[in-house]
Amino acid sequence: MVKAFGKLAVLTAALLGSPLALAQQPPTGQPHAWGIDLQQAATTKMESIHSFHEMLLYIIVAVTVFVLVLLIWVVIRYNRRSNPTPSRTTHNTLIEVVWTVVPVLILVVIAIPSFKLLYANEKIPSDIQLTIKAIGKQWYWTYEYPDNGNFTFDANMLPDDQAAAAGQPRLLAVDNFVVVPEDTKVRLIVTADAVIHSWALPAFGVKIDAVPGRLNELWFEVPEPGIYYGQCSELCGARHAFMPIGVKVVTKDEYATWVAEQQAQAGIAPAPADKTAALR
Ligand SMILES: [Cu+2]
Structure with a gap:
């Protein structure tokens, strides 16, 4: 709708x-x-959030229209002119039971798919193929790739002129993307070093707090290569609005090349048990 x-x-x-x-x-x-x-869905998780949101919208519209019709009816039918001698009714058991039970039923109808969605999105699948760690700092993100020799890098926001030059959107542009392979179940472990941040990416339907001293986790699987943006979503200080999240989803071959580059830069010899091999 x-x-x-x-x-x-x-x-x-x-x-x-x-x-x-x-x-x-x-x-x-x-x-x-x-x-x-809402933003276009890039994952099935976000698609299910879209459907739930649309279902809620139907219910909200129906309730609002019903209340509006009742109000208009009361105003027209029971004003002082059309109804000079008002009824002195104070109780009506049937109506009272109906206006208690019907809202309860509506809430149950909303709660069941809501909890289903919540649990489905919360549960990390057992066949995770890649784990990445994100650390929220003031005010940028640090990423670690423990499955690929644990190379690490910071992702800072690009200033306006550099963002425009790079063809990236203002305030969302990053110098380093989190690169992930397409069609791969990725687990993101999220934490922070000093204050609480939140790693949120609307197109994936994910958002989780980055809490110092605590590891939170979320997962996503993106079928389409592309660039996706999110932002820190927990007020974390002066530059909270300037620590965007940029995720680049690439093919598995491109991912392997990127990992090799990162490992070469970090001086890490590709381990024999390197998980990139399993991804290809
Ligand atoms: Cu923040």
């Missing part, structure tokens, strides 16, 4: 020639001007 509204808005805008006509989703699942709806 949201999508239908979004499409309708874009279509109307195209006909009227307004800037909304430019509101097509960019291919990389990043926020954009005149955007409506």
